[in-house]
Amino acid sequence: MSYALTLNAGSSSLKFGLFALGADEPELSANGLADRVGGDARLTLKGADGTKLRDAVPIPAEGVVDHHEALVAALHELEDHFPGAQIDTVGHRVVHGGMDYSGPTVLSPAIIDKLSTLSPFAPLHQPHNLAGVRAAMAAFPQAVQVACFDTAFHRHHPFVNDVFALPREYYDKGVRRYGFHGLSYDYISGELARIAPDLHAGRVVVAHLGNGASMCGLRGGRSVASSMGFSALDGLPMGTRTGQLDPGIILYLLQQEGMSVEDIITLLYKKSGLLGLSGLSHDMRTLEASGSEGARQAIDYYTFRARRELGGLAAALEGLDGLVFCGGIGENSRLIRERICNGLHWIGIEIDDEANAANAPVISRPDARVKVMVIPTNEEIVIARACAALGVRGA
Numbered sequence: 330m331s332y333a334l335t336l337n338a339g340s341s342s343l344k345f346g347l348f349a350l351g352a353d354e355p356e357l358s359a360n361g362l363a364d365r366v367g368g369d370a371r372l373t374l375k376g377a378d379g380t381k382l383r384d385a386v387p388i389p390a391e392g393v394v395d396h397h398e399a400l401v402a403a404l405h406e407l408e409d410h411f412p413g414a415q416i417d418t419v420g421h422r423v424v425h426g427g428m429d430y431s432g433p434t435v436l437s438p439a440i441i442d443k444l445s446t447l448s449p450f451a452p453l454h455q456p457h458n459l460a461g462v463r464a465a466m467a468a469f470p471q472a473v474q475v476a477c478f479d480t481a482f483h484r485h486h487p488f489v490n491d492v493f494a495l496p497r498e499y500y501d502k503g504v505r506r507y508g509f510h511g512l513s514y515d516y517i518s519g520e521l522a523r524i525a526p527d528l529h530a531g532r533v534v535v536a537h538l539g540n541g542a543s544m545c546g547l548r549g550g551r552s553v554a555s556s557m558g559f560s561a562l563d564g565l566p567m568g569t570r571t572g573q574l575d576p577g578i579i580l581y582l583l584q585q586e587g588m589s590v591e592d593i594i595t596l597l598y599k600k601s602g603l604l605g606l607s608g609l610s611h612d613m614r615t616l617e618a619s620g621s622e623g624a625r626q627a628i629d630y631y632t633f634r635a636r637r638e639l640g641g642l643a644a645a646l647e648g649l650d651g652l653v654f655c656g657g658i659g660e661n662s663r664l665i666r667e668r669i670c671n672g673l674h675w676i677g678i679e680i681d682d683e684a685n686a687a688n689a690p691v692i693s694r695p696d697a698r699v700k701v702m703v704i705p706t707n708e709e710i711v712i713a714r715a716c717a718a719l720g721v722r723g724a
């Protein structure tokens with residue numbers, strides 16, 4: 330039996346999944362997380378049914394644990410629980426595929442070099458993703474390495490949704506509206522084709538609301554526009570990221586407040602969004618449970634911006650047939666879905682309170698013009714499918 334390992338290397342974490350590739354659809358055997366990479370990392374491993382096989386065990390290291398050591402620890406655990414599982418393909422989530430990559434790609438040293446040149450476009454993600462690639466190449470020199478890009482799903486946007494009104498030379502250099510969360514949108518588009526083909530054929534906004542958050546307009550299952558642009562900062566406010574911001578504010582921070590570029594990066598990526606506004610937490614559960622004024626205002630802003638963005642995407646789609654919620658907040662927060670939807674009656678969105686409270690697959694009223702769904706996303710399986718298509722198929 331041939332297996333694929335999926336890897337999602339973040340700045341301080343490594344998520345991994347083990348999939349058997351024999352059948353038509355890759356089958357999850359286990360997945361896990363090494364967190365606090367770059368510090369005193371710990372590893373958690375879960376079986377396919379969600380049972381914890383290992384829970385936050387410290388990863389041994391001389392000093393701080395890097396991505397390579399985290400991967401080696403993950404592989405030891407997998408070998409212990411799935412002895413003899415032969416990993417022939419490793420699939421990587423890579424945030425940026427630049428202008429050229431519009432689908433999963435088998436990696437070669439030349440392609441990795443090319444992807445490294447995109448690091449300035451995604452400095453907080455791309456170098457870590459590529460560190461994961463290098464660690465996997467060292468651990469599995471024989472395996473096929475496949476990159477799955479967050480930008481790829483959006484690469485066919487029309488020009489008006491791909492460009493900024495800067496002098497043309499910047500567009501030619503790659504300063505474009507890339508859009509992210511593409512693996513999640515790819516999965517949701519596939520699920521719509523399977524469970525709601527009418528909707529798949531129509532005009533749908535997908536709201537991926539997790540720690541990062543964006544919205545994507547789909548027509549006929551393909552991305553037409555995204556709330557995220559050149560970087561993963563644009564669009565909706567997020568756990569710690571600003572979302573849409575007047576660029577004049579950055580000039581003000583540089584000129585009047587004398588902030589360094591590093592300080593501004595930290596402010597925009599790590600200290601803003603729900604955390605910055607509430608002064609309390611980046612975590613929606615904490616904000617919902619808190620009665621504080623800051624938490625209330627952060628939720629007000631979050632849901633208002635989501636409605637505004639949805640209105641813009643509906644204009645880009647020239648109408649709206651469906652809305653899909655996914656991501657940790659989208660899949661679980663009755664309150665946030667309600668707060669977003671209740672301001673959107675004018676566009677044909679009306680939700681059923683009981684269905685919404687139950688996180689039901691369909692939460693709109695039967696007679697509402699726009700169908701509203703909750704679909705748990707699954708980025709890992711999208712990577713595993715790419716491994717099955719491009720890597721070594723199991724016998």
Ligand code: ADP
Nearest residue numbers: 538539540541611612613614656657658661662
């Ligand atoms: P990531 O983008 O890191 O993958 P997730 O998709 O897991 O993150 O989303 C994390 C967010 O989901 C957090 O803000 C968390 O509070 C929120 N969340 C998870 N469960 C609930 C819930 N039951 N109610 C409200 N928010 C929730």
